[in-house]
Amino acid sequence: ERLTRSTADDVERAAEAALRPKGLADFVGQPQVREQLSLVLDAAAARNRAPDHVLLSGPPGLGKTTLAMIIAHEMNSQIRVTSGPAVQHAGDLAAILSSLEDGEVLFIDEIHRMARAAEEMLYLAMEDYRVDVIVGKGPGATAIPLELPPFTLVGATTRSGLLPAPLRDRFGFTGHLDFYSIEDLQIVLRRSVRMLGMEATETGLREIAGRSRGTPRIANRLLRRVRDWAQVRGSGIVDLTAARAALEVYEVDEKGLDRLDRSVLEMLCRRFNGGPVGLNTLAVSVAEEPETVEEVAEPFLVREGLMSRTPRGRIATRDAWLHLGLTPVDEDRG
Numbered sequence: 001e002r003l004t005r006s007t008a009d010d011v012e013r014a015a016e017a018a019l020r021p022k023g024l025a026d027f028v029g030q031p032q033v034r035e036q037l038s039l040v041l042d043a044a045a046a047r048n049r050a051p052d053h054v055l056l057s058g059p060p061g062l063g064k065t066t067l068a069m070i071i072a073h074e075m076n077s078q079i080r081v082t083s084g085p086a087v088q089h090a091g092d093l094a095a096i097l098s099s100l101e102d103g104e105v106l107f108i109d110e111i112h113r114m115a116r117a118a119e120e121m122l123y124l125a126m127e128d129y130r131v132d133v134i135v136g137k138g139p140g141a142t143a144i145p146l147e148l149p150p151f152t153l154v155g156a157t158t159r160s161g162l163l164p165a166p167l168r169d170r171f172g173f174t175g176h177l178d179f180y181s182i183e184d185l186q187i188v189l190r191r192s193v194r195m196l197g198m199e200a201t202e203t204g205l206r207e208i209a210g211r212s213r214g215t216p217r218i219a220n221r222l223l224r225r226v227r228d229w230a231q232v233r234g235s236g237i238v239d240l241t242a243a244r245a246a247l248e249v250y251e252v253d254e255k256g257l258d259r260l261d262r263s264v265l266e267m268l269c270r271r272f273n274g275g276p277v278g279l280n281t282l283a284v285s286v287a288e289e290p291e292t293v294e295e296v297a298e299p300f301l302v303r304e305g306l307m308s309r310t311p312r313g314r315i316a317t318r319d320a321w322l323h324l325g326l327t328p329v330d331e332d333r334g
């Protein structure tokens with residue numbers, strides 16, 4: 001089972017990599033981040049220096065990794081990719097930093113999950129392009145300073161508030177990625193259709209875009225599932241019929257809620273009477289990590305007006321009850 005799953009993951013990753021826009025001009029939507037980033041890059045080019053360190057925040061699948069790669073591409077430089085969970089010791093980070101080349105981009109995904117000791121090493125590296133490598137143990141240990149070439153750190157996190165202030169402050173620029181509009185997702189899909197040599201209708205693409213949770217990664221994934229359906233059961237064309245039928249098969253509802261979104265809402269309404277309920281309690285009841293509920297499901301549910309966060313906990317809105325086909329509890333009570 002594990003083997004099949006990782007093979008499926010590999011296929012998804014390869015498909016994703018193939019569709020990644022290469023330059024800033026191909027990056028759809030997020031006009032503010034695009035404008036800000038292009039200023040940072042142009043200024044650095046004009047001064048002939050490595051651009052400031054960049055922090056990108058936002059829910060998964062909105063383009064953080066893609067932007068990191070675009071930064072490297074626009075700088076004509078290489079990119080080194082790692083992630084917070086992979087950096088568990090300061091030594092892991094020292095090894096990466098000391099092998100960087102002049103002007104390279106270092107991308108650390110989920111940077112908020114890096115080990116504390118590595119984080120402190122990163123402060124110095126970001127500020128002075130230097131690390132202190134500790135040699136030996138106990139009282140005899142010495143710190144050997146090691147010069148690093150100028151590099152640009154691109155950190156990604158689901159929420160910038162998860163980062164300790166000293167780390168956050170060392171980024172010259174923070175870009176917040178927001179969920180995409182249906183129109184922008186349609187542009188993403190049109191581009192994918194072209195690149196994959198598919199045939200699609202506008203109504204078909206609009207249907208997919210509207211059910212993609214505001215997320216390009218999901219839009220591209222659903223597009224491939226709809227194509228499967230179109231090829232096997234339909235006319236071969238990604239049209240409205242294919243989109244509706246395939247999305248039904250994959251249990252994506254009209255608002256694009258996925259299984260986790262729905263189970264969070266169902267719990268909130270059915271078990272907790274609409275709340276308020278604390279994040280941890282809610283997470284336990286859907287058998288998920290609190291971080292996953294908070295960083296993956298919640299931002300979208302809040303944006304869609306299905307859930308709100310209050311000081312006393314999470315509550316389901318009237319629209320949430322209606323979306324689940326239930327009678328809002330306060331109306332029940334009169």
Ligand code: ADP
Pocket residue numbers: 016017019020021026027028029059060061062063064065066067156188216217220
């Ligand atoms: P994140 O790192 O935020 O989880 P990614 O950068 O890996 O997200 O994006 C996932 C996929 O979505 C990419 O492979 C890319 O094909 C697509 N994508 C993301 N943002 C955009 C965008 N603005 N324009 C076009 N495609 C995008």
